[in-house]
Amino acid sequence: MSAVLKDFPRLVVMAERDLDEVMATECVIYSHPWTRGNFADSLRAGYECRVLRLGRELLGYFVLMVAAGEAHLLNLSIGAAHQRNGHGSGLLGEAMGVARSQGARSLFLEVRPSNSAAQALYTRFGFRKIAVRRGYYPAHAGREDALVLNLPLA
């Protein structure tokens, strides 16, 4: 009987060498993507940056800032071809685990009101809307508000 070896997604610390692939994904899935400099600055600042890979393929990534008992999820992304396979949920769970391990008691993030996919994901995890930042995001016509969401981690 032959064994079937199944490959599982691996979470790896993001490094400068990942940024070509990260940017290739970022520029496809966002109307207003982060720049390479935004990712490089996050790495230099010591933020918790991770990539999710299946074999050599990049599935997604996150950038998390943790300070003073609070965590802020700055970027959570799954490549277009890999969405709706549970990877976003897996990655969000990993980000929560990293936040907890760094002593965060609460996780914050911003999301566009127009981003119903992300909002559905966050709602499933129990995030609640706590504020609106007016005109926070650039948009095709003017600016778009941000919903500020929070999840207690205790």
Ligand SMILES: CC(C)(COP(=O)(O)OP(=O)(O)OC[C@H]1O[C@@H](n2cnc3c(N)ncnc32)[C@H](O)[C@@H]1OP(=O)(O)O)[C@@H](O)C(=O)NCCC(=O)NCCS
């Ligand atoms: C938001 C995002 C991270 C979700 O990743 P994903 O791997 O597709 O998510 P999952 O497969 O784990 O989906 C979990 C749940 O989220 C919700 N969801 C995800 N994508 C959805 C969509 N397109 N429409 C509606 N609900 C959606 C569903 O409730 C889904 O559960 P279900 O598939 O059982 O219905 C991904 O769509 C993405 O990277 N989008 C572009 C970047 C982005 O918007 N990031 C968030 C910025 S705040």
